[in-house]
Amino acid sequence: MANNYRQIVKDGLWENNGVLCQMLGMCPTMAMTTSATNGLGMGLATAFVMATSNLLIAALRGFITQEVRIPVYILIIASMVTLVDLSINAYMHELYKVLGLFIPLIVSNCLPLGRAEVFASREPVLPSFLDGLFMGIGFTLSLTAIGACREIVGSGTLFADASLLLGHSFKFLETRVLPADTGILMAVLPPGGFLFTGLLLVGKRILDIRAGKPIVLAGAHSV
Amino acid sequence: MQELILLVVGTALVNNVVLARFLGLCSFMGVTTKIDTAVGLGMATTFVMTVSSMIAWGVETFLLVPHDLAYLRTVTFILVIAAVVQFTESVVRKVSPSLFRTLGIYLPLITTNCAVLGIPLLNVHDKFNFIQSMLNGFGAALGFSMILAIFAGLRERLALAAVPRLFMGPPIGFITASLLALAFMGFSGIHTN
Amino acid sequence: MKSRTMIHAVVLGTFCLGFGIVLAGTDLLTNDEIKLRAVEDLQASLVQVIPPVIHDNNPAKDVITVKDEAGKDVTVYRATRGGKVTGIAYEIIGNGYAGEIHLILGVDAEGKILGVRATEHHETPGLGDKINPAKTDWILRFTGLSLGAPPVEKWKVKKDGGQFDQFSGATITPRGVVGAVRGGLQFFAAHKAQLLEIN
Amino acid sequence: MKILVDKSAPFTHAPTSVQKTMATVLLALVPATLFNATLFGWPAVFMFLITLGSCLGAEAICLSWSNKPVLPTLFDGSAALTGWLLAMSLPPWAPWWIGVLGAVFAIFLAKQVFGGLGQNPFNPAMVGRVALLISFPVQMTAFIAPRPLFSSTAPGFIESLGITFAGRVDFDSISAASALGYVKTELSRGIPVSQSVPHLPDLMDIALGMHPGSFGETSALLILAGGLFLLARRVISWHIPTAVIGTLFVMGALFNAINPDRFTGGVFQVISGATFLGAFFIATDYVTSPVSKRGQLVYGCGIGLMTWIIRSFAGYPEGMAFAVLLMNALTPLIDHHIRPRPFGRTRKGEPLPLARGEK
Amino acid sequence: MKLFPIRGGIHPDYRKELTSEKPIVALPLPRLLYLPVQQHMGAPANITVQPGDQVKKGQVLAKGQGAVSAPIHAPTSGRIAEIANITAPHPSGLPQNTIILEPDGKDEWGDLPEPLADPFAATPQQIKDRVAGAGIVGMGGAAFPSAVKLGLGGSHKLEILLLNGAECEPYLTCDDRVMREYADQVVDGARIMAHALGTPRIVIAIERNKPQSLELIKKAAAAFANIDVADVPVQYPMGAERHLTQAVTGRETPARKLTADIGVVVHNVATARAVHQAVRFGRPLISRIVTVSGNAVREPKNIEVPLGTKVAELIDFCGGLAETPRRIISGGPMMGQPLPDLDVPVVKGTSGILALTAGEVNERPVQPCIRCGSCVSICPCGLVPVEMAAVIRHENMDAAVAWGVMDCVSCGSCSYICPSHIPLAQYFNYAKGRLNEQDRERRKRDLVKRLVEERAARLEKAAKAKREAAAARAAAQAAQAATAEANRVNP
Amino acid sequence: MLLAVGSLTVMGAALGTVLGVAARFFAVEGNPLEAEILSLLPGSQCGQCGFVGCGQAAAALARGDAKVTLCPPGGKAVAEKLAKKVGVRVDLSEAEDRGPMVAYINEDLCIGCLRCMQECSTDAIVGAPKQMHTVVSEVCHACAKCFKICPTEAVEMRPIAVTISSWHWQKPGALQAPPQVH
Numbered sequence A: 001m002a003n004n005y006r007q008i009v010k011d012g013l014w015e016n017n018g019v020l021c022q023m024l025g026m027c028p029t030m031a032m033t034t035s036a037t038n039g040l041g042m043g044l045a046t047a048f049v050m051a052t053s054n055l056l057i058a059a060l061r062g063f064i065t066q067e068v069r070i071p072v073y074i075l076i077i078a079s080m081v082t083l084v085d086l087s088i089n090a091y092m093h094e095l096y097k098v099l100g101l102f103i104p105l106i107v108s109n110c111l112p113l114g115r116a117e118v119f120a121s122r123e124p125v126l127p128s129f130l131d132g133l134f135m136g137i138g139f140t141l142s143l144t145a146i147g148a149c150r151e152i153v154g155s156g157t158l159f160a161d162a163s164l165l166l167g168h169s170f171k172f173l174e175t176r177v178l179p180a181d182t183g184i185l186m187a188v189l190p191p192g193g194f195l196f197t198g199l200l201l202v203g204k205r206i207l208d209i210r211a212g213k214p215i216v217l218a219g220a221h222s223v
Numbered sequence B: 001m002q003e004l005i006l007l008v009v010g011t012a013l014v015n016n017v018v019l020a021r022f023l024g025l026c027s028f029m030g031v032t033t034k035i036d037t038a039v040g041l042g043m044a045t046t047f048v049m050t051v052s053s054m055i056a057w058g059v060e061t062f063l064l065v066p067h068d069l070a071y072l073r074t075v076t077f078i079l080v081i082a083a084v085v086q087f088t089e090s091v092v093r094k095v096s097p098s099l100f101r102t103l104g105i106y107l108p109l110i111t112t113n114c115a116v117l118g119i120p121l122l123n124v125h126d127k128f129n130f131i132q133s134m135l136n137g138f139g140a141a142l143g144f145s146m147i148l149a150i151f152a153g154l155r156e157r158l159a160l161a162a163v164p165r166l167f168m169g170p171p172i173g174f175i176t177a178s179l180l181a182l183a184f185m186g187f188s189g190i191h192t193n
Numbered sequence C: 001m002k003s004r005t006m007i008h009a010v011v012l013g014t015f016c017l018g019f020g021i022v023l024a025g026t027d028l029l030t031n032d033e034i035k036l037r038a039v040e041d042l043q044a045s046l047v048q049v050i051p052p053v054i055h056d057n058n059p060a061k062d063v064i065t066v067k068d069e070a071g072k073d074v075t076v077y078r079a080t081r082g083g084k085v086t087g088i089a090y091e092i093i094g095n096g097y098a099g100e101i102h103l104i105l106g107v108d109a110e111g112k113i114l115g116v117r118a119t120e121h122h123e124t125p126g127l128g129d130k131i132n133p134a135k136t137d138w139i140l141r142f143t144g145l146s147l148g149a150p151p152v153e154k155w156k157v158k159k160d161g162g163q164f165d166q167f168s169g170a171t172i173t174p175r176g177v178v179g180a181v182r183g184g185l186q187f188f189a190a191h192k193a194q195l196l197e198i199n
Numbered sequence D: 001m002k003i004l005v006d007k008s009a010p011f012t013h014a015p016t017s018v019q020k021t022m023a024t025v026l027l028a029l030v031p032a033t034l035f036n037a038t039l040f041g042w043p044a045v046f047m048f049l050i051t052l053g054s055c056l057g058a059e060a061i062c063l064s065w066s067n068k069p070v071l072p073t074l075f076d077g078s079a080a081l082t083g084w085l086l087a088m089s090l091p092p093w094a095p096w097w098i099g100v101l102g103a104v105f106a107i108f109l110a111k112q113v114f115g116g117l118g119q120n121p122f123n124p125a126m127v128g129r130v131a132l133l134i135s136f137p138v139q140m141t142a143f144i145a146p147r148p149l150f151s152s153t154a155p156g157f158i159e160s161l162g163i164t165f166a167g168r169v170d171f172d173s174i175s176a177a178s179a180l181g182y183v184k185t186e187l188s189r190g191i192p193v194s195q196s197v198p199h200l201p202d203l204m205d206i207a208l209g210m211h212p213g214s215f216g217e218t219s220a221l222l223i224l225a226g227g228l229f230l231l232a233r234r235v236i237s238w239h240i241p242t243a244v245i246g247t248l249f250v251m252g253a254l255f256n257a258i259n260p261d262r263f264t265g266g267v268f269q270v271i272s273g274a275t276f277l278g279a280f281f282i283a284t285d286y287v288t289s290p291v292s293k294r295g296q297l298v299y300g301c302g303i304g305l306m307t308w309i310i311r312s313f314a315g316y317p318e319g320m321a322f323a324v325l326l327m328n329a330l331t332p333l334i335d336h337h338i339r340p341r342p343f344g345r346t347r348k349g350e351p352l353p354l355a356r357g358e359k
Numbered sequence E: 001m002k003l004f005p006i007r008g009g010i011h012p013d014y015r016k017e018l019t020s021e022k023p024i025v026a027l028p029l030p031r032l033l034y035l036p037v038q039q040h041m042g043a044p045a046n047i048t049v050q051p052g053d054q055v056k057k058g059q060v061l062a063k064g065q066g067a068v069s070a071p072i073h074a075p076t077s078g079r080i081a082e083i084a085n086i087t088a089p090h091p092s093g094l095p096q097n098t099i100i101l102e103p104d105g106k107d108e109w110g111d112l113p114e115p116l117a118d119p120f121a122a123t124p125q126q127i128k129d130r131v132a133g134a135g136i137v138g139m140g141g142a143a144f145p146s147a148v149k150l151g152l153g154g155s156h157k158l159e160i161l162l163l164n165g166a167e168c169e170p171y172l173t174c175d176d177r178v179m180r181e182y183a184d185q186v187v188d189g190a191r192i193m194a195h196a197l198g199t200p201r202i203v204i205a206i207e208r209n210k211p212q213s214l215e216l217i218k219k220a221a222a223a224f225a226n227i228d229v230a231d232v233p234v235q236y237p238m239g240a241e242r243h244l245t246q247a248v249t250g251r252e253t254p255a256r257k258l259t260a261d262i263g264v265v266v267h268n269v270a271t272a273r274a275v276h277q278a279v280r281f282g283r284p285l286i287s288r289i290v291t292v293s294g295n296a297v298r299e300p301k302n303i304e305v306p307l308g309t310k311v312a313e314l315i316d317f318c319g320g321l322a323e324t325p326r327r328i329i330s331g332g333p334m335m336g337q338p339l340p341d342l343d344v345p346v347v348k349g350t351s352g353i354l355a356l357t358a359g360e361v362n363e364r365p366v367q368p369c370i371r372c373g374s375c376v377s378i379c380p381c382g383l384v385p386v387e388m389a390a391v392i393r394h395e396n397m398d399a400a401v402a403w404g405v406m407d408c409v410s411c412g413s414c415s416y417i418c419p420s421h422i423p424l425a426q427y428f429n430y431a432k433g434r435l436n437e438q439d440r441e442r443r444k445r446d447l448v449k450r451l452v453e454e455r456a457a458r459l460e461k462a463a464k465a466k467r468e469a470a471a472a473r474a475a476a477q478a479a480q481a482a483t484a485e486a487n488r489v490n491p
Numbered sequence F: 001m002l003l004a005v006g007s008l009t010v011m012g013a014a015l016g017t018v019l020g021v022a023a024r025f026f027a028v029e030g031n032p033l034e035a036e037i038l039s040l041l042p043g044s045q046c047g048q049c050g051f052v053g054c055g056q057a058a059a060a061l062a063r064g065d066a067k068v069t070l071c072p073p074g075g076k077a078v079a080e081k082l083a084k085k086v087g088v089r090v091d092l093s094e095a096e097d098r099g100p101m102v103a104y105i106n107e108d109l110c111i112g113c114l115r116c117m118q119e120c121s122t123d124a125i126v127g128a129p130k131q132m133h134t135v136v137s138e139v140c141h142a143c144a145k146c147f148k149i150c151p152t153e154a155v156e157m158r159p160i161a162v163t164i165s166s167w168h169w170q171k172p173g174a175l176q177a178p179p180q181v182h
């Protein structure tokens, strides 16, 4: 069993990473990665939703019939998202101001539903929870990485405004990498989103090749 | 009339769901290896998006606003969409098994196509009336289908190209999408309102 | 078979019921807090365009609506001190490079600008977002100006023959902001009496 | 005697080759390039050489990375042509790093990741230009009025080195708008086209190149001459250039007639900007345009239309580069749907009915 | 006469001047003649002689079998030396069943069929039988048994016999020489064929680069009102059946149909001459005119060659090779077959032997396709070679069929024009081969399926019969036992 | 509050009903895929795939329990078609293709035991007791049953020889990337 959990962690973080391997949840990956901070915030909120919704779905799946399973999963995910949305708005308002707009979009992120279908609807509660959690963390890491690259190249900063998201103790993260006004604007515009995601995939592929693994040419959508 | 046409053109081209608004990217990357499949999914999405835009408008206007239930917006909208999708799925499965086979695993994904949720939410944000909502949904779906077809064409071409192994598959797909987005930047600055 | 059909309804209905209760409960718990936060946000942005020293009321609570030339309702927040209106703030909208730029404009009773801030915009990072005071002090330079100083025809960016700097490479954003502020001041001039009147 | 049987017929071949084709296109560009080099002086020459050199360098690096033979492939001329056309589309006094970055975008991003010559779906030079344009709008719209080499206004050799390599130039004081840019700016501040156009140099001067603009978009007439040379040598066919220019002219003339205050005229649309360069040299790029003649007509009309739309409505004054990329994206679909009619078949691919054959 | 344009095509360097002014010369009899049993399209001929047999000139050595086939005749008198597997004049270099004839030098004619005194009084069937008996096959390249085509009059309403004198391949001048030296025979053959086919009109189409042929044929045909001579433009592949038909009649033959379906039958001019010889004099097809050319040949010539002569002897007759050729080709450079060896025989379809130098062949390393579209503009069949080759490269045969690879006539124009020197036509040859192979496999699978089902049914029936028999036996036994019992009980 | 919960519940129930009804009305019986797959298989019921005949093989494929490369007689061509039909991608470039084969009976070893004749699924073997048997190669589909059953190892499986009529031009040498996985 321990081995199994280790696999869940490994899958989530690297081997079956939501963005890099399954290529799900692409919308926030593009839209929310104009800076590392945005990527991190979006990722964390998603991770929370995924962990809780996977947990609930695994726990309740005995009551769900085949025909209405998708609406029910979505209902659960949407409820979790709304819950997060309302609570952050009420109790962590500073954070809400940074993330606020992005939160409802988690609902339609393919990744939580994908995990619900593939994992939580078949596996026990604890593994499902962990799967959601680590998939979410893997997602967060990818988003932060893409955000960091785009931010550095596009604006010359790294983790700008991190203190707004994480609190003042994280002010030290905010760095300026390049002199002001030297960024390549394209990186933070739509083409940059696609480009850097593509480059990150190439990066992962290079690491995989170094590790002696075969190149996987297809994403989650190809059987 | 002219405004409505502009609305459709604007959402289809200038604020293209995929390239400018970053919605519906999973299908965009996933279902575009063949032109025919892409067109099929485009049509299915167009149907779902238009219908759910209309129903969502009804839910918003007659349920959420009068009773101050804005916080239920996400939940109710997504329920509507999920139902429309699953209904479509059942129908397609019956009517065209071959279409179902090619689209089968993607139909449920329409539910989580951000664009399908995003457009009704944007309609609310932009305070569109019924006709506008419907046309906005239709225009967005049109833009979505168009991009899907274009991208599928590009990818069919890439499948025959001598792409280096390091870039083969998804990476070259993203880079191509990046160049496509670059081309669509040309429309930026067109004001349709 | 009939019951097999209905069971889906029951399942989905039950889940909706359950999660409906959860959500409604959460809403009940957070509703007041959230309303409070909204007011705080408003105050936070008002305080940037109406200095606290000039008023003794809570401008966020002293609200009137005025119809502008186009017949649209404009929500106006008023700062009073000793029963006299010392400043007002209202939202103005400019056309930027990527859609509307929402700004809030604070004006004192004489029509001098107390402050301007962008509240919502989609301008390009690195180009148009220089209207953000954290990036440049460009938007702060409006403070103290009024419709007469400089004269109306100078209320343009330099490129159009006015007196306001544009950012290098991005003229559209500044042009939009300057135009909006000029419009805001003209609105004040046109409705001065109504705006300053205490009823 | 054993003889080679590794290959089926034919055993004769037209005297054509990729190198020859590319060399002809380069030759056609020479007059306009020389003229513009004298027009804009040393900084333009430096910019041109840097861009060209960077493209060749980038190509060489990619080829050696991917273990392909470097020299033979480098001399097929396509990278040189990409570099040349990219340089023609940049502002003449652009700093050195613009040329280098443009080459990186064009060769790495648009060409070699797809597998090199012939594999790229988008026009490399235009990807380079557009990526630069959206990344550095300031530098990419800093045009200057012509300062002919050795004239009094022209910077000297050393001063030019400073301009290109150390950015020692105050663009705010010398920069001038291109014709399309000027009209667009004036329009955006409410001055109608009918009033702004008379402020421009007259059309003949624009056609000759006596106005600010990209290194290659000025001197429309020499570009046109080069294009006609290509037509005569049968390197390109008339379909694309005619469709591009024709559509642009028709749209311009039509809407100018409808609302002269809002839209510029057909002749102006055709003469100004990079219309000729685009129509003869860029839209005609084999790799990224449709292969069938009818497809090429559709493609050309598409470019004309898109160019006009972007010039008239969008944020950018010049739309040729975007239009080319947009239609590049449509090329696979055009090739997929618009095919020649096979002999003995209808357009749908069904055998012709016998009755029709008998007639 | 009014002509119609055809689409696409190329204008290669014709290099016909090497042999166009060289009159036909006869080749001295070689030491041995090699006669493969399959020199035509269709089923191979059935050998009717034994090694050691003495044969006379014109005697049948192998009979045609089946509807589409042609007999083989002895080109001269002599002894059958051997029947052996000899390398075929085919790029595969595979061996083929071949009759080896050792000439005795007497060149004695055997018994020939009676000449038809007035062919125009004979029935079409008689002419057709005569042509079939003479072993005549199309001399235009495809070597399709001509008699089969002459029988089309029965099933189709024919209007025009189109005589193909286009000779659009570079280098080849054999048809040109035939028309110039035997114009009357060609015209007479054409009239006989038209009679057999029942076509009221004859059109003889000749490319404009053969002015003497045009003139001589016009003169020879002047006496006949129903013969038109068409001077078609010089444009490869004007000689292709469907394209020539279109150029002359303006009608486009529907895909997967014959030109006969639109009322036109096409025959080569040399075929017409062979028909003339067979019908008027009863002579079978035992020799043909071959152009030997190319810069690697010392003295290019047009030679009348007995069938079965080895290519090496032709080249020796032309003074041998001046330099090592890059390619040796049977046929023209556009559509001919490369020969693996000089020790292969001339057969009925061999129109030319070319020894080409590297300079003439102009081969270069293949470069990536730059999508220039030249191949698309010039394809006379309206295909898109660039896309077809791309999908074939990826082994996607279904897509290749969808792009129309089966409509390709292998004219090679696309390969010729491609600036990247991509061997496009070879991709299509490969694909057609693969598709035929798949088709054979599919047919075999269907056959196997049927056989399996039949066998299953048979076994089932047998089993049933067995069961029934067993049951009957059991019943009989039981009955027997019962009677036996009864007998025992009450004896 | 009540309204919120109530309306959500009603909505859920209503949608549930719609879906339930839809699921019933548009139910599909059987798996049409199976029949389509069966039509692609060689149909020789040889059992080399490990299933009892092509029907079961098709059923397993339709369920996704078998690989598209399961059928040796079908070879690469059938595998490709199957892959397309069931919508999977396989890398066939490395999958060995033995090419078409036929059985061949070695005269010297054949003892005329009749076993192969009885085994052959297409009646491709002709012969009489105690006499040499031969294979009619036109109908032999290389199921190798005879090869397995022959007591004297007289049966050999040989590749079908290329003849002038079956020969065709090879694909031009690999110019660009090797065949891609799709």
Ligand SMILES: Cc1cc2nc3c(=O)[nH]c(=O)nc-3n(C[C@H](O)[C@H](O)[C@H](O)COP(=O)(O)O)c2cc1C
Pocket (backbone or CB within 6 Å): A185, A189, C097, C098, C123, C124, C125, C127, C128, C129, C159, C166, C167, C168, C169, C170, C171, C172, C173, C174, D133, D134, D135, D137, D138, D141, D185, D315
């Ligand atoms: C990617 C991109 C983003 C831009 N964003 C802005 C912007 O946010 N605000 C703006 O005023 N202009 C923006 N522009 C417009 C150009 O800089 C435009 O050329 C300029 O505003 C015209 O003014 P000029 O007269 O200074 O050249 C953008 C251009 C590009 C290419």
Ligand SMILES: Cc1cc2nc3c(=O)[nH]c(=O)nc-3n(C[C@H](O)[C@H](O)[C@H](O)COP(=O)(O)O)c2cc1C
Pocket (backbone or CB within 6 Å): E138, E140, E141, E142, E143, E144, E148, E149, E152, E240, E241, E242, E258, E259
């Ligand atoms: C009844 C009939 C059937 C024919 N079938 C074929 C055939 O299957 N394949 C073929 O190549 N030619 C066939 N031909 C001959 C063609 O019409 C044509 O003459 C021959 O293919 C040579 O033409 P080509 O050299 O232009 O290829 C047939 C002719 C007739 C009369």
Ligand SMILES: Cc1cc2nc3c(=O)[nH]c(=O)nc-3n(C[C@H](O)[C@H](O)[C@H](O)COP(=O)(O)O)c2cc1C
Pocket (backbone or CB within 6 Å): E137, E138, E139, E140, E141, E142, E143, E144, E146, E164, E165, E166, E167, E168, E169, E237, E238, E239, E240, E241, E242, E266, E267, E268, E269, E271, E335, E409, E410, E411
């Ligand atoms: C591309 C192509 C070119 C051809 N060129 C000639 C030619 O120049 N002369 C000729 O007689 N036949 C040529 N043929 C063969 C004709 O299509 C046709 O088979 C022939 O004229 C029929 O006459 P036959 O049966 O007497 O040979 C060509 C075929 C093809 C496919």
Ligand SMILES: Cc1cc2nc3c(=O)[nH]c(=O)nc-3n(C[C@H](O)[C@H](O)[C@H](O)CO)c2cc1C
Pocket (backbone or CB within 6 Å): D021, D022, D025, D078, D079, D081, D082, D083, D085, D111, D116, D117, D118, D119, D120, D122, D123, D124, D125, D126, D235, D236, D281, D282, D283, D284, D285, D286, D287, D288, E370
């Ligand atoms: C007529 C013609 C036009 C060309 N135009 C371009 C061009 O606009 N941009 C470019 O990068 N290469 C151009 N090329 C060169 C070449 O096709 C190009 O580098 C390929 O796109 C690289 O794969 C052109 C070539 C020809 C023959």
Ligand code: SF4
Pocket (backbone or CB within 6 Å): D291, E368, E369, E370, E371, E372, E373, E374, E375, E376, E385, E386, E414, E417, E418, E419, E420, E421, E422, E424
């Ligand atoms: S002629 Fe050659 S290079 Fe040109 S499109 Fe055809 S295959 Fe490609």
Ligand code: SF4
Pocket (backbone or CB within 6 Å): E378, E379, E380, E381, E382, E383, E385, E407, E408, E409, E410, E411, E412, E413, E414, E415, E424, E425, E428
């Ligand atoms: S060989 Fe085939 S594809 Fe090529 S030009 Fe000739 S007919 Fe067209």
Ligand code: SF4
Pocket (backbone or CB within 6 Å): F041, F042, F043, F044, F045, F046, F047, F048, F049, F050, F051, F052, F053, F054, F057, F070, F071, F072, F073, F074
């Ligand atoms: S191996 Fe192929 S032919 Fe034999 S039984 Fe299995 S599926 Fe049928």
Ligand code: SF4
Pocket (backbone or CB within 6 Å): F102, F103, F116, F119, F120, F121, F122, F123, F124, F125, F135, F139, F140, F141, F142, F143, F144, F145, F146, F147
């Ligand atoms: S391999 Fe043997 S048993 Fe099978 S079909 Fe061929 S001859 Fe018959």
Ligand code: FES
Pocket (backbone or CB within 6 Å): A024, A025, A026, A027, A028, A108, A109, A110, A111, B023, B024, B025, B026, B027, B112, B113, B114, B115
């Ligand atoms: S995250 Fe938007 S479609 Fe998948």
